[in-house]
Amino acid sequence: MSIVIRGGTIVTADQTWQADVFCDEGKILAIGNDLDVPSSAEVIDASGQYVMPGGIDPHTHMQLPFMGTVASEDFYTGTAAGLAGGTTSIIDFVIPNPQQPLMEAYRDWREWSEKSCSNYSFHVAVTWWDETVGKDMGTLVREEGVNSFKHFMAYKNAIMADDEVLYNSFTRALELGAIVTCHAENGEMVFQLQKKLIEMGITGPEGHPLSRPPAAEGEAANRAIRMAEVIGLPLYLVHVSTKDALDEIIRARNAGQRVYGEVLAGHLLIDESVYQNPDFEFAAAHVMSPPFRSKEHQDALWKGLQSGSLQTTATDHCCFCAPQKAAGKDNFTLIPNGTAGVEDRMMMLWTHGVNTGRLTPQEFVAVTSTNTAKIFNIYPRKGTIQVGADADIVVWDPEATKTISKDTHHQNIDFNIFEGKTVKGVASHTICNGHLAYVDGDLRVKPGTGVYIKRPAFPNTFNALQKIAARNQPKVVSRS
Ligand code: URP
Numbered sequence: 001m002s003i004v005i006r007g008g009t010i011v012t013a014d015q016t017w018q019a020d021v022f023c024d025e026g027k028i029l030a031i032g033n034d035l036d037v038p039s040s041a042e043v044i045d046a047s048g049q050y051v052m053p054g055g056i057d058p059h060t061h062m063q064l065p066f067m068g069t070v071a072s073e074d075f076y077t078g079t080a081a082g083l084a085g086g087t088t089s090i091i092d093f094v095i096p097n098p099q100q101p102l103m104e105a106y107r108d109w110r111e112w113s114e115k116s117c118s119n120y121s122f123h124v125a126v127t128w129w130d131e132t133v134g135k136d137m138g139t140l141v142r143e144e145g146v147n148s149f150k151h152f153m154a155y156k157n158a159i160m161a162d163d164e165v166l167y168n169s170f171t172r173a174l175e176l177g178a179i180v181t182c183h184a185e186n187g188e189m190v191f192q193l194q195k196k197l198i199e200m201g202i203t204g205p206e207g208h209p210l211s212r213p214p215a216a217e218g219e220a221a222n223r224a225i226r227m228a229e230v231i232g233l234p235l236y237l238v239h240v241s242t243k244d245a246l247d248e249i250i251r252a253r254n255a256g257q258r259v260y261g262e263v264l265a266g267h268l269l270i271d272e273s274v275y276q277n278p279d280f281e282f283a284a285a286h287v288m289s290p291p292f293r294s295k296e297h298q299d300a301l302w303k304g305l306q307s308g309s310l311q312t313t314a315t316d317h318c319c320f321c322a323p324q325k326a327a328g329k330d331n332f333t334l335i336p337n338g339t340a341g342v343e344d345r346m347m348m349l350w351t352h353g354v355n356t357g358r359l360t361p362q363e364f365v366a367v368t369s370t371n372t373a374k375i376f377n378i379y380p381r382k383g384t385i386q387v388g389a390d391a392d393i394v395v396w397d398p399e400a401t402k403t404i405s406k407d408t409h410h411q412n413i414d415f416n417i418f419e420g421k422t423v424k425g426v427a428s429h430t431i432c433n434g435h436l437a438y439v440d441g442d443l444r445v446k447p448g449t450g451v452y453i454k455r456p457a458f459p460n461t462f463n464a465l466q467k468i469a470a471r472n473q474p475k476v477v478s479r480s
């Protein structure tokens with residue numbers, strides 16, 4: 001299928017200019033004015049609209065088995081919903097059970113994700129440690145195109161990685177030239193607070209944020225950052241939700257450490273008052289970790305994004321419907337953690353970022369696509385509009401409006417945390433690998449058309465880092 005996008009304004013992270021874009025065989029083949037293209041090419045009239053790189057959501061959990069159930073959104077419905085919102089790639093997570101071989105879990109996720117209709121890739125979680133885990137990490141990096149390993153510092157007695165696991169996995173990742181990522185919350189602190197709150201009779205969703213105070217996130221962020229400093233490798237903190245964690249990132253970056261931070265659209269736009277709602281279904285639908293926070297933290301997160309201390313935006317899309325959330329009716333610790341948003345992220349970021357003047361359109365492109373592509377080493381194949389890049393493009397109508405609702409969204413969940421919010425600025429067309437996947441409300445997708453993205457390791461960065469790491473290692477001092 002060949003497509004020409006005419007009359008739009010191209011926006012990348014570095015440049016804004018007016019030109020046509022011609023795509024064929026899944027690639028951007030030409031950019032220029034009055035392009036001469038085959039008469040068979042489908043023409044998209046983008047006048048008055050922006051032509052931007054398709055969104056990349058670096059944090060989703062399609063059909064995740066978690067907390068005794070399985071997320072309701074599968075790889076087909078979830079990637080389709082992403083395309084409806086202008087997101088053309090996701091990076092999901094392989095999460096092995098403790099003692100499960102990484103490669104076995106990886107194969108399970110690759111099988112489940114075959115029905116994806118957008119591009120997809122995987123971070124692989126390290127949830128336990130022995131030598132076979134280190135060996136599988138090598139296979140994943142060298143043969144499967146995995147360049148990032150995830151660590152959950154929370155979820156004790158399930159998938160939590162303790163300091164020993166973190167140390168071993170970080171050390172191995174450095175050898176392999178892979179980046180490490182962390183869910184930073186002190187899992188022991190959360191576990192103890194959960195027990196205490198239940199004993200006190202606080203069993204409803206209002207107990208959820210009380211069991212996960214900002215300090216628990218700040219402590220874990222600092223621990224992960226310090227461990228990465230000593231071992232000497234880059235670190236990416238997922239879903240930074242507090243000023244506490246952000247301050248640790250800023251400190252480390254000012255000290256010259258390569259630390260990156262991701263923020264969720266939900267954490268920027270929803271505050272902790274949702275947990276006080278007396279309607280269990282409503283409050284439980286917002287139970288995710290880390291929880292939604294106070295306005296003070298939200299303001300700090302916006303500033304972090306604007307200043308570049310936080311580089312990426314994501315959703316942590318992890319859907320559980322009301323009957324699944326009901327598992328925690330009498331005990332908030334049993335409510336499956338997760339909320340949705342893969343379809344809404346770009347619209348919410350544009351409306352509350354660009355339309356408010358917090359972000360320029362170029363900065364919007366950086367935080368919704370380009371920075372993720374760079375950090376996870378798929379740039380410029382993804383994350384920009386240039387000749388030779390994959391034809392993953394969103395045509396964005398900055399004047400179009402829409403009111404978000406569970407009744408009209410494409411996400412496979414019976415709730416939307418942004419319910420009733422009106423956005424201005426929506427995807428009119430989404431092109432994924434050169435195929436027109438979404439046109440003004442019409443999804444044109446088929447299961448299995450998505451492409452698995454291999455992400456190479458970072459040998460150059462790591463050569464430099466290993467030199468720095470060597471300086472941080474204990475020295476043998478002669479006692480002569
Ligand atoms: O509540 C959340 N975030 N659920 C998904 C797992 C995780 O912590 O990312």
Ligand code: ZN
Nearest residue numbers: 183239289290
């Ligand atoms: Zn998490």
Ligand code: ZN
Nearest residue numbers: 059060061316
């Ligand atoms: Zn997550």
